[in-house]
Amino acid sequence: MPSPISFSLLLRTAGLACLVAVAVPVAAADAALTSAADDAFKAADFDGDGKVTWEEFRNRVVRVFGHLDANGDGRIAGQEHPAAVDAEGKPAQPGNVSAESFTGAVEEAFKASDKDGDGALSLAEWSGTTN
Amino acid sequence: MNPTHTNRLALVALLALAPFAPEAIARSVVCESQNGQTQHCYADTRNGVTLAVQYSHSSCRQGQTWGTDNRGIWVSNGCRAQFDVGEYRSDRGSNNDSKAAAALAIGLIGAAAIASHHDRDRSRDNDRYDDRYNDRYTYQPYNDYGRYGPAQTITCESQDGRHNYCRYNLRGARVDIDRQLSRSPCRYGNDWGWDGGGIWVEHGCRAVFSVH
Numbered sequence: 208m209p210s211p212i213s214f215s216l217l218l219r220t221a222g223l224a225c226l227v228a229v230a231v232p233v234a235a236a237d238a239a240l241t242s243a244a245d246d247a248f249k250a251a252d253f254d255g256d257g258k259v260t261w262e263e264f265r266n267r268v269v270r271v272f273g274h275l276d277a278n279g280d281g282r283i284a285g286q287e288h289p290a291a292v293d294a295e296g297k298p299a300q301p302g303n304v305s306a307e308s309f310t311g312a313v314e315e316a317f318k319a320s321d322k323d324g325d326g327a328l329s330l331a332e333w334s335g336t337t338n
Numbered sequence: 339m340n341p342t343h344t345n346r347l348a349l350v351a352l353l354a355l356a357p358f359a360p361e362a363i364a365r366s367v368v369c370e371s372q373n374g375q376t377q378h379c380y381a382d383t384r385n386g387v388t389l390a391v392q393y394s395h396s397s398c399r400q401g402q403t404w405g406t407d408n409r410g411i412w413v414s415n416g417c418r419a420q421f422d423v424g425e426y427r428s429d430r431g432s433n434n435d436s437k438a439a440a441a442l443a444i445g446l447i448g449a450a451a452i453a454s455h456h457d458r459d460r461s462r463d464n465d466r467y468d469d470r471y472n473d474r475y476t477y478q479p480y481n482d483y484g485r486y487g488p489a490q491t492i493t494c495e496s497q498d499g500r501h502n503y504c505r506y507n508l509r510g511a512r513v514d515i516d517r518q519l520s521r522s523p524c525r526y527g528n529d530w531g532w533d534g535g536g537i538w539v540e541h542g543c544r545a546v547f548s549v550h
Binding site for chain 1: 389390393400420429442517518
């Protein structure tokens with residue numbers, strides 16, 4: 208079960224190494240990442256209503272899953288499995304991840320970010336600014 | 339009546355009732371649109387249907403590429419998914435690889451967000467790969483996010499409800515809606531569609547289409 212995830216945290220964690228390497232000022236880096244998160248939100252908002260529903264998000268993520276699934280068997284296994292870290296940032300053991308278990312994990316993460324439980328992420332929820 | 343005869347009658351009765359027993363009613367249905375064609379799958383839809391697992395790259399959007407009627411579930415334009423019928427919820431997270439699934443999910447959520455971001459830039463820049471973000475961010479572990487975007491995007495709009503055909507060589511391609519621009523619905527087969535020569539839209543549907 209993944210820990211509750213903020214999309215902002217994901218973006219920040221993912222960009223951390225390179226941010227340090229190029230010595231971008233922290234404030235500028237935060238602003239840039241926030242901007243990237245905002246832009247990503249707008250692009251994921253399929254119908255432009257200011258919310259990203261589970262359906263909108265699922266269609267985005269499944270597309271990426273499909274690209275990794277090189278042999279098209281609906282599973283990420285062996286060489287298809289990229290190096291990954293778990294919720295604590297530790298190297299994850301590659302598995303044999305089915306579309307079903309993947310969907311379950313993503314849905315858990317989505318629900319954890321959906322603070323008001325309306326079935327969609329607002330920009331604030333997406334950016335992880337709500338408590 | 340001897341016991342053997344009684345047992346046979348009971349067996350016949352059970353077999354006759356079997357199709358109507360709760361166990362015989364599908365609780366979960368996989369329905370697949372092949373070659374973009376609309377496919378109909380029988381299901382008891384009286385108590386609702388939920389999309390449980392999406393298998394296709396092609397989008398599955400309720401009312402656009404999947405839906406229900408009194409005969410069951412329909413899917414179109416490549417949507418392939420498992421649907422839960424009524425209150426039933428299929429198990430999705432209890433296998434031995436749940437930790438790996440969670441780690442993969444965390445990575446791909448980030449990748450999907452960036453792929454979205456990248457899609458926007460790609461569309462704006464007329465499909466020229468824009469790698470300026472690579473200077474600033476390395477989205478580990480999925481830092482090759484650029485490949486997750488569509489090959490190309492095309493904007494096609496129906497103005498004032500009129501039919502519009504946007505010519506484009508789409509032979510061998512797969513077309514999906516990337517972003518809907520109109521408030522008017524864009525239901526595949528009704529408000530938009532595509533063939534080898536382009537994309538058509540009508541009834542006010544305006545959208546950015548992705549070509550894969």
